[in-house]
Amino acid sequence: MLSADRMVTGPGGQVVPDGAVLCDGGVIVAAGPRAEVEAQAGTDTPRLDFPGATLLPGLIDAHVHLALDAGPDPVAGLRAAGDAALYAGMADRPDGCSPRA
Numbered sequence: 001m002l003s004a005d006r007m008v009t010g011p012g013g014q015v016v017p018d019g020a021v022l023c024d025g026g027v028i029v030a031a032g033p034r035a036e037v038e039a040q041a042g043t044d045t046p047r048l049d050f051p052g053a054t055l056l057p058g059l060i061d062a063h064v065h066l067a068l069d070a071g072p073d074p075v076a077g078l079r080a081a082g083d084a085a086l087y088a089g090m091a092d093r094p095d096g097c098s099p100r101a
Contacts, residue, residue: 001041002048003034007055021057031057066090 007019009031020037022030022045030037041047067090068074081089 001037001045002050002055003037004050004053004055007031007057009057019055021055028057031055066093 001020001022003018003020005018007016007021008014009016009019016033018034019032020030020034021028022037022041030040065074067078067086069077069089071077078086
């Protein structure tokens with residue numbers, strides 16, 4: 001569960017003070033006031049609080065370069081990779097909801 005001082009929802013930009021988002025398997029299952037979302041979260045659900053921050057549930061990063069790795073010189077890695085390694089790396093890159101190391 002993620003929580004912050006405020007959450008902005010929908011295209012109308014409604015601001016929810018003390019908002020929270022609950023995800024399950026990379027899917028948002030609840031978003032709203034922290035007390036309401038907290039009631040839906042299990043006791044073993046990890047909780048991350050971001051004081052002073054704003055949550056934007058559902059915002060999608062539509063500008064992703066799956067062919068680039070996270071190495072010190074991703075362009076060199078791209079140039080050095082053969083097609084098979086490149087495709088395998090692209091398939092293995094985490095999606096927008098997955099935690100990153």
